[in-house]
Amino acid sequence: MGERLALSGNEAAAYAMKQINPDVVAAYPITPQTEMMHAFAQYVADGEVDTEMVNVESEHSAMSACIGSAASGARTMTATSANGFALMWEVVYIAASSRLPICMALVNRALSGPINIHCDHSDSMGGRDAGWIQFYCENAQEAYDLFALSPKIAEHPDVQLPVMVCYDGFIISHTVEMVDSLTDAQVQKFIGPYQPRIDLLDYKNPFTFGPLDFHDYYFEHKRQQVEAMEHAHKVIPQVFAEFEKLSKRKYSFFEGYQLEDAEIVLLVLGSTAGTAKVAVDELRSQGKKVGLLKLTVFRPFPVKKLQQALSGRRAVAVLDRCASFGGFGGPVFSELRSALFGLSDAPLIRGYIYGLGGRDMGIALIRQAAEETLETAKKGQPTEEIGYLGVRE
């Protein structure tokens, strides 16, 4: 086993990146990701990695360089946040559709405007249909673990998709926690040597990369991307199981907390899960049958597993740290509601928007959501389907 280290989320992700020792990292600084690339750049400067670090002039260039690198047979990683991710946008889709297994730390931050540097999920949620696998972390340990194992999923021959490991800006990225690490050798052995599917530098086997793809073939390539996500449904649990053997830390599509006999369930992503566990304990001590479902994997969305886990519950509250303007609730609410629709024993469901722009999400607000959801269960219908936690009226 590796050491137990005191690391911020950013340092933990940078440490995982160091242990992966990618061939190429191309990145541009943006708060709150900057500290992570700062830490990694130090490993490069100190000669602790063999990585070719490309200091580009923008995030659009960062992802473009990553695409060129990954298409040339190099294990490639990057990191960004919010507006940086937005500037990458065009090429984020191209990375996925070119089926390049790039791994990226996405340090969640509210998208402008008004300009804000604190946490919400508006950045990564906007990218949910870009074709990337998305993990959401509760703490620095998960940021370390999920980033360290991400290349093994991304590079799996049946998957070949980029992976985004999302962790909450400042709340996780800048908070120092104890992190159990693996040794460099363990990480190297776990991910194995990179075996690229394509290599533009292999001049003996030339191919055309990124050609025009019209109405006659574009649809087929998109269908392949759908299938790759189907494969990811199978590969992700396999890799998680292998990782558990190595680290004794268990991951799955979602984690249940006091879930087994819960009548109402709170569904959250990211660091709020930690706070919600405390809130659930409090409610349990009052005899209220409240449970928590922490969604770790949002893409691919584990529809069947969620249906199984939530069928027969009386009510579910989905807490979204992202608004979908003009939509029906936040993105996770709307997908979960769709997943549960039509089930004979589907729970009642209500959505909450919370924590935008780093608005604090305390135990009291989570308790409020749980109490209202218990009321929903009692009445047999929600008083309002979409609520807001912590906004001033």
Add this chain to the structure above:
Amino acid sequence: MKPRGWKELPIGGIIPEAGNAEEYETGSWRTYKPIFDQEKCIHCLLCWVFCPDSSIIVKDGKVVGIDYDHCKGCGICAHECPPKASAITMKLESECLAEEKGNK
């Protein structure tokens, strides 16, 4: 070429075979069709040099015709053909089609 389904295609939109643009027939894009008059041709090969789609068919150093499966009808060949020869003229594709129908 029969269009392939998603299960048969290489992933990521790559094209592993070299030079397969030939399989993609672009002749139907034409509005104007180059009509080649063998009698007038002086075989200077300027049309062959300038054709962006390699659609001038040359045999033993002589122009013998136009590859209508790939010619997009840009008219560069007719433009480059020396005025004293004027061996290539552009004609509306619709007129050509109407004439073909009339001949049948």
